[in-house]
Amino acid sequence: MNAPEKFLAGTAVAPATGTSHIHESARAQVAGAATYIDDIAEVRGTLHAAPILSSVARGKLRGVDASEARTMPGVKGVILAQDIPGDRILATFTHDEPVFAFDTVECIGQVVGVVVADTVMQARRAARKVKVDIEPLPAIVDVREAVKAQSFVLPPVTVRRGEPEQGIARAPHRLSGSLDVGGQEHFYLEGQVGYALPLEQDNWWIYSSTQHPAEVQHWVAHALGLENHAVKVECRRMGGGFGGKETQAGHIAVWAALAANKLKKPVKLRLDRDDDFMVTGKRHPFAYDYEVGFDDDGKVTGLKLVLAANCGWSADLSGPVADRAVFHVDNAYFLGDVEIVSYRCKTNVQSHTAFRGFGGPQGMIVMEAILGDIARALGKDPLDVRRANFYGIEERNVTHYQMTVEDNILDPLVARLEETAEYRRRRDEIAAWNARSPVIKRGIALTPVKFGISFTATFFNQAGALVHVYTDGSVQVNHGGTEMGQGLHTKICQIVADELGVPFHKVRISATDTSKVPNASATAASSGTDLNGRAAQFAARQVRQRLADYVAEKQNCRPEQVIFANGQVSGPDAVISFEQLVDDAYHSRVQLWSDGFYRTPKIHYDKHTLTGRPFFYFAYGAACSEVAIDTLTGESRVLKVDILHDAGTSINPAIDIGQIEGGFIQGMGWLTTEQLVWNEKGYLATHAPSTYKIPATGDVPEHFHVELWHEANREDNVGGSKAVGEPPFMLAISVWEALRDAAAAARPDGRVHMDAPATAENVLKALQA
Amino acid sequence: MESKTIRFVRRGELVSLTNVPPDRTLLEVLREDLQCTGTKEGCGEGDCGACTVVLAEPGPHGALEYRAINSCIRLAHSVDGMALWTVEDLAGADGSLHPAQEAMVRCHGSQCGFCTPGFVMSLFGMYQNHVCKGEAVTRELAQEELSGNLCRCTGYRPILDAAQEMENLPRVSVDEQAVIAQLEQLRARRELVPSSGTYLDPRSLPELLALRARHPQAQVVAGCTDVGLWVTKMHMQFPQVLDVTRVAELKQVERYDHHVAIGAAVTLTDAFEALVADRPQLKTFANRFAGLPVRNSGTLGGNVANGSPIGDSMPLLIALGAHVVLMSERGHRDMPLEDFYTGYRKNVLAPDEVVAWIKVPKPADGEFLRAYKISKRYDDDISAVCLVVNARIQDGVVAHVGIGAGGVAATPVRAVKTEAALRGQPWTLDAAKAATATLRSEFQPISDMRASAAYRSEVLGNLMQRFWLETQGLQHINLESFRLAEATTP
Structure with a gap:
């Protein structure tokens, strides 16, 4: 032996x-x-469903006339709210979302019912022939209008520490401003799909492309009036999720199951891409107003901030998303005297939902914008101002929600990236270059990320x-x-x-x-x-x-x-x-x-005051991005990106680097080319990849370098690793700050107000405003 | 009416399909009729590339030409007589992966995997067209040829790596002679039968014109990169389709002393290649027209006939003074391209007429040509504003000027007033400023999801300023060609 x-x-x-x-x-x-859901060999007799959509942003639903649709080739049935054997309201936390619209409609794209036919195209053709009679009512599309009208899906939340008014009043310098940051379509390559198979004795087998099978199970059972044990939900893989299949997949599965229940046949519902855009929620657009006081070093002495989240027509996950935005306003920075007011606005657009970062990006970007503005107001390097505000190790280490930051690696991590990316030398070189370049201006920014890991809803952990x-x-x-x-x-x-x-x-x-x-x-x-x-x-x-x-x-x-x-x-x-x-x-x-x-151990927090320890630990990272803009057209390009990211002891470095690169490019898309445009009637005009532009191969920076920070998680997490799905997304804020840096170089006053995304039009506007 | 049998070569076998409706897409046939679900639908409009497959047929020199195309908007009948590869067809019989696949695995190019089959097929196209011909795949080439494939997971870096890794793997080759022999059999069989039924695909110009006259209600298609969307998105159904892409005469690019004549069935890839051959500065503009799979399917004639106000070839063709030749059994008409359009997506075509040729003048000595495209995304996007200026400055005076614009009116247009204001004038800063103002006042663009009217107007003028600066020899003022190297050496 x-x-x-x-x-x-x-x-x-x-x-x-x-x-x-x-x-x-x-x-x-x-x-x-x-195999993805739509690739599974279909059971004999499988029918296909397509949704009937509201074409009015808000109104009274007077009736649905499906007589023409019912006579069309292959059509097997039309399923509406009255066909729901269980609760007509989805089993969401806030219980505010009808499965199918009845009595009222609240957004263009809200689903009124489904048409079922032998083939997908037959169902889609017939669904468009269903006449939905809606008496239009005034609708709110704009988030600032919603704030004015006090139109909320959930009550406002205020987090306050210290005396921000005095901190601002006593400060040697003050700034105030506003900012608008757009939403983002997930654009998972595999669209939403569900396949419902009735089994014996009222049991159900649901194939769902979902990030949350248990919730799909619960929702389907609830809508069918069954107990959870009657429903089995299965998902081998999704063709991308990014948060867009956390709650949104449940709707599709429920609709398919209701159709299957009525017709006693297996029913598959695969949304056409345009319908997917029209029906499902997106990243919450945010609007901000702020007032900040700061000292000669750019250190924040007082901050008053209003975050208005555009939640769309129902609550969905907007509460926790808006909470996470509040939790991440600080990003890497100690805010001693601060007040944050968070509005969860109801508008008549798609009900916005989880998207990678889950409100974190929307919280962080405004702080990064404020610090960039402070630096320009003082004529200082933005990195110096950022560093002056970093959390401390022994002091200045408690967040505005009363959690002590115990694992702070900001200083060494940022210092290393500053050195390897040659930030200082390049900043000087770019300034000299800009002085000689009449049309093209370059910009650079190095921004950090500190992202809290754990579900803020503690029981999910x-x-x-x-x-x-x-x-x-x-x-x-x-x-x-x-x-x-x-x-x-x-x-x-x-x-x-x-x-x-x-x-x-x-x-x-x-x-x-x-x-x-x-x-x-x-x-x-x-x-x-x-x-x-x-x-x-x-x-x-x-x-x-x-x-x-x-x-x-x-x-x-x-x-x-x-x-x-x-x-x-x-x-x-x-x-x-x-x-x-x-x-x-x-x-x-x-x-x-x-x-x-x-x-997960250690975590707890009070959801009413938003105080406690919502996170087990923080993941850190930093990115240095260099861009160029064309001052004639506002076009831009990302030239060079260096990233240093903390994944703890990596379980799989290739996968972690893949998450960092993919998250960064997705974040870059959010802040540059991906623009959601709703017209004044609440119609989403950018509802297909022909008009909604996620980054393509040509947008990858010529220089794109990623390194991992090699240090085990200081908390006892699996293998010493750290979570890596969301944190890198926010590294892309460096791109947006670099674009503002370039724009400032083209302005005589050196100031810049720019809304996101930084489309060519928004960049040009920032140059002229 | 019966539809004809579709025959194509796949995996070395002949595939025959009967009773396929004329408006059924290739993707539907693959996924639903043949149960080959490896090819995915991501968008159903040719914008994401998840549905990419590769087609091949012998080119003018007899060798197979490989083209990655979007199967989601391609009509199934249009692949009759071709060889087809899908993602399921690349691995060896023993399961060994093709270099296009192996490289993706090794480089971690696949995360959720849904876009992966499309990328693999675009890589396979590159492999056949470049690696197998001993050409290196550079980063630039990979970015260009993968511009029609979207990935939401990886950030592309590993996929671009994979494109460059393919050539380092053991070579795998297609038995081209066998494929060509099979295609020849199909061709011989096809020639015995005249085109009839619900899917008409004539092989000669007289046959096309006769069919057009007899079936004026038939939907004319070429590469189907727009009409395909009428099927998938607008749910239109065509009882009969007339496909012009097999007409031998219209598949030619013919070079004459003073112009190049591009047949209406010439793909955008080949048409732009012909234009770039004469005017190399158009290479980037050409590469920015949609993504490669759309350029490989779509035709220049289709883009012109379709007449979208934001179609990107027309501003260029108008600026170059191109003519369009329309044909019917009654004869032909030849007119400047801008005269072809009568309103939003309306033109002068009679029911029995087809667009046959686009005649593009050869470059004149001293011609200074710039084509500017402003879009939200650099690649694979439709322009918010497109401006093409072609001027000949002689002794400091504008001897000739052609200006085409897109995105500023209901049709692609010639900037007649601006041209008139410039023609014969000294080319000075003041003249350029005046041209900027005229250009802005000449059009009243609309606001839509691509840009506001104000932005379009503003930028239209600014692009004229850019043109002025470029005529003055200013370098590095266009991000289209801006690289890190330029950033470090102003």
Whole structure:
């Protein structure tokens, strides 16, 4: 027999975590063999649904005439509010959203019902022939108008510390201003889709492209008037989510299920891309008013800030989104005397929802704008002003919501990026260049990110997993998280592989399924790996423990002496393969599967005052971006980007870098080319990729360099890692600040007011205002 | 009316499909009829590239020409007689991945994976057109050729890496001779049958004109990059379609002493190649026209006939003094392009007429040509404002000037007043300023989701200023060509 020492010394291989394993589905995806909901072989008799949309922003719904639609080829039925056997209101937290509009409509694109037909195109054609009789009422489209009219989906919230009025009054310098920042369409490449299959005895199988299968289960059951156990929701993967499939996928699944329920047939609902734009919510547009006092160094001495979130026609997740915006106004900066008023405005547009960052970006951008303006007002380098306001380590380290920042790495992280990106030299060089360049002006900005990790709704911070070891030593993991491209399943395979000491390829993930792990939280808030990775780790650990006990008993040693590594299990006396051990253990009736459960420690907060410790830890990062603008047209280009980001001890560096790059480019899109345009009637004019422009290959900066900050999470998080889904998104604020820097260079007064996104038109406006 | 059988070559096999409606898209046929769900629908309008597949047919020199196209807006019948590859067709029989796929895996180019099949197919097109011909895939080339594929996850860097990684992997080649032989069989069989039924695809000009006269109600299509959207988005149904893209005479680019004649069935890719050959400064403008899959399918004739006020080829063609030739069995008409349009998406075409040729004058000595496009996104976008100025300055005087504009009126237009104001005048700063003012007053653009009227007006004039500066030799004043290297050396 091989002694364990000899074995370990001789053939040790790297553990699965910490290496850049390719995405667990990559080989299938590149071959077109990875299945998305619309690719699943359809059950015989499957029908297709298409939504009937309101064409009026607000009005009284007087009637629906589907007589023409019903006579059209292939049409099998029309499903309206009266066909809902359960509650006509969706089972959302605020219970304010009708499943299908009845009595009133509140936005253009609100769904009144669905038409079901043999084919998708038949259903879509017929849906347009349904006449919806609406008596128009005055509508509110603009968020500032909503504030004036006190039109809210939820009551305003104020967070206040110290004496901001005095801090402003006593300050040697003061600024006030306003800012408007646009929303953002998720543009997941796979549009919203749900497929509802009625099973025997009023049981249901729902395929949903969702980040939150448990909520889909709950909503479907609620609408059908059933208990949750009658509904199973499954999702193997999504073609992108970004928050857009957190609640929004539920609507689609409910509509499909209601149609399937009425017609007693399987029904699939796949939204056409234009309908997806018209129906589903987006990132909340925000409007801001602020007043700030500051000293000669640019240090903020008092801040009064109003955040008005455009929530659309219902609450959806707007409460927590607006909360997170409040929590992130500080970004990296200590705000001693501060008042933040948060309005959750009701407007007659799509009901805005979760989107990567979840209000965090909207909170941070206004603070970065204020600091940029302070620097220009004082004639100082914006980085110096930012640094003067950074959180301290021992003092100036408590947030405006009373959480002590314990893991602050801002100073060393920003200092390193400042050096590697040669920020100072380039700033001087750009100033000299600008002086000689009549039309093109360049700008540069280095901005930090500090992002709180945990669901702000504390109860969401729990997760479950199942680890099954089969008798051949292969391992299947199931957990409550969903895969939307972020590499969650890959990371969890790595974690479980290491826990059991088996190679990566021995571990597979099965589709997320409410009948396996129940009551799972949404895969959101960047927490997928933190929560589900730990739960899976605990599940695997329990199986390992049982196996270790079994080996210990046989080899007469302590269980801790049994080592699992490299697909082998070694005790003091013997080394056997994992497969052999599993087979032996099975025949000795050892349980080879287990559950695992995790809940995040330390967190708590009062949702009425927004004070406490909402976050387990913070993720940090910084980006230095250089841009050029054309002062004749307002066109711009991002030339050079350097990023240093804190992912803790990375479980998979390639995946983490992928999240950082992808998040950054998506954030850049939010602030540059992606403009949502609603006309005065509340009609979303940019409802397709022909008019709504996400970044393309040509927008990638010529120089785009990303590095990871190598330091383990100071809190006990899985593998020492940090969440990485959302924080990099906000690194793109550096692009927007660089654009403002370039615009300021073209203005004689050196000041600049620019709304986001910085389209060519908005940049030109900023040059002339 | 019966529709004809569609026959194409895939995976070395002949695929025959019968009873396919004339307005059924290739993507519907792939996903629904053939149950090949590897190809995805992302937008249904040719803007995201998730549905990209590759078509090939022998070119003028007999070798296969590969074209990545959007299957979501391409009519299925239009691939009759071609070879088709989808993402399911690249891996070897043993499951070994094609370099286009392997490179994507190795470079971590796939996250959610939904755009991936489209990217893989665009990469396959690049592989066949560049790597297999021994041409290096540069970063620039990769950005150009992938501009019609959107990814929302990766930020593109790993995909651009993958494009460059392909050539480092063991070469995999298509058995072109076998494909060509199969296509030849299809062609021979096709020639025995005249075009009839619900999908008419004549092979010669006389046949086209006869069919047009006989079926004036048939929907004329070329690359279908706009008409495809009438099907997918406006839910229009066409009982009969007349496809001009197989007409041999109209697939030609013919060079004459004083002009180039571009047939109405010439793809935008080939048409722009012909224009860029004469005027290299148009290369960037050409690359910014939609994305490659749209340029590979769409035709210059289609863009012209369609007559969108924001179609990007017309301002250029108007500035160059291009003529359009219309044909019917009654004869032909030849007119300046701007005279072709009578109103918003309206033109002078008679029911039995088709757009046959676009005649573009050769460059004149001393011609100074600039084409400016302002859009929200650099690539694959439609312009908010497009201005093309073509001037010949002789002895400090404007000897000739052609100005075409888009996005400022109901049709693409010639800036007649501005041209008149400039013609014969000394080319000075004052003249340029005057031209700027005239240009702004000549058009009353509208506000829409692309830009406000005020911005369009303002920028139209500013672009004239840019033109002035460029005639004065000022460099680095256009971000279109602005790179980091320029940023460091003003």
